Amino acid sequence: MSEPIVVGTDGSGESDRAVDWAAAEAALRERPLRIVHAVAARPTKTPLFSPAEKAERLARVGQAVVDKARERVRERWPGVETATAVVAEETHEALLRQAEGAFELVLGRRGRGGFASLLLGSTSLRMASRSTVPVVIVRGEATERGEVVAGIDVRKEVDAVLEYAFEAASLRGARVRVVHAWQLSTTLIDAGYTVEDEDAGPELRERVAAACEPLQRRYSQVDAVGEVVLEHPVQALTRPSRAARLLVVGARERRRGAPRLGSTGHGVVHHAQCPVAVVPSRR
Template sequence: MELPIVVGVDGSEGSLRALDWATAEAARAQLPLRVVHASLWEHYEGMRPTFDTRRPAEQILAEHLVASAQERARRLRTEVRVVADVQPADPVSALVRESYEATLVVLGSRGRGRIAGTLLGSVSLAVAGRSHCPVVVIPATVPDAQPKLGRVVVGIGDAAGPSAAARFAFARATSRHGELVAVRAWRCPAHETADHPLLAVSAAAVHRRRAEEHLDDVLAVLDRTGSGAMVRRTVLQGPVHQVLIEEAGGAELLVVGARRSGTHHGTHLGRVSHALLHYASCPVAVVPETP
């Protein structure tokens, strides 16, 4: 069964950018595209007289919106099979439900209305935190420089083997015939550098070497398929979010993992994921890490 790529649209400029990105990704992966608009217009139907059979204006607007988005996607990539759906539901709940049977959920970082400037905190961030499949959030602004085609950046954490995020990033770089930039950030604990300058240099060298060895081990397992994808190893000292944001400059995609909490709250988005979603200049994929 082919699970579609789902894109949430609301008519905003940000959602149109998300639609274009999702359409291109669907064409690349040879997957269907599902365009979804969700709103709570049905809650207002109770205010209408029971004898009034006209459809609410909000419903008509929603249907026109998804029809226009569907037509835009079909014009962009004629080979992609596009379906559209209007759901009378809360957008977060609707998109989380969609994520159960989707390959990806794609969203713009900002939307329409009075909370447009903070929509990342209300819709995109909430969906990224609760989705059952990877979520790609498209930034609100176009980067100054053209991204390097096929460049995918992923952060490599402390796990012994390749994480779901690493596997996702590797697959995306391979499908683009591009370059996977695997980034391992490291830091030397303060108590190991406070006593003596020579000890500080020695401790830093040990931590860097450990980071390099760990990265090599993870990538050796990741590329057992011998796919031939170009992989660049990067080991840098500094906070993880800062290192990844800097390395993602000019990338097509930045990938980060999020741990599954095992509760009804869904995925746990830590400080790194929050920082990347707010400040990265390229699309960010948040990939659930299941046990």
């Protein structure tokens, strides 16, 4: 069986959108879908129910949540092979475990209990920071039009981000916009450098083109545009996300086997206006 697409749900409207995105993605990639709901392993005591009674009630509610999500998928994507799991673990632990060996993990921006003022739920942010498979956070309104935007830093390993972005664009018949944003360091600015003094644009454009060349050969049908901008990376990526189908960014280098989400990744997943895929480095 091919690697599944795993989606977490708690029955909220945000997670319903994540289930829809994951199901459409599973249909597009011809992969099975696994719908996961986590139930706290040690539910807190309440005046009305014993811990065992509350655990049983939560398990029943969780099963109803995934059953409803599965029916939703069957109605709209009947060809997608769909399985469900209700797991007695803390949410982040359950998702990490369920995503092991998966193709990707899909989550909503936030779930039940999230305050409207919060930009991103803690579970989604934690998964984007810790998962060893790509994590897609479904933000904004998913669209069937627009580009796939990939944010890269040519000074670092970008193969995984570009491969994910080109494949996603190929499947969707979309164009890829590869963006490298850069700024003069505070040291250079304080020393009196200007943009003209530190004209790195041509060299950076060459490096962006070189990074894309192997993928353009493999996905010859994909139209790709490279863009180098003198702007803060979060702003440079958030702006095109308004009309994009998908925004793809990388996690930073691994430490002790796990990726880390850098400041640009944090900013993008908080402020992007389209689904964001966070792709861990292979190194």
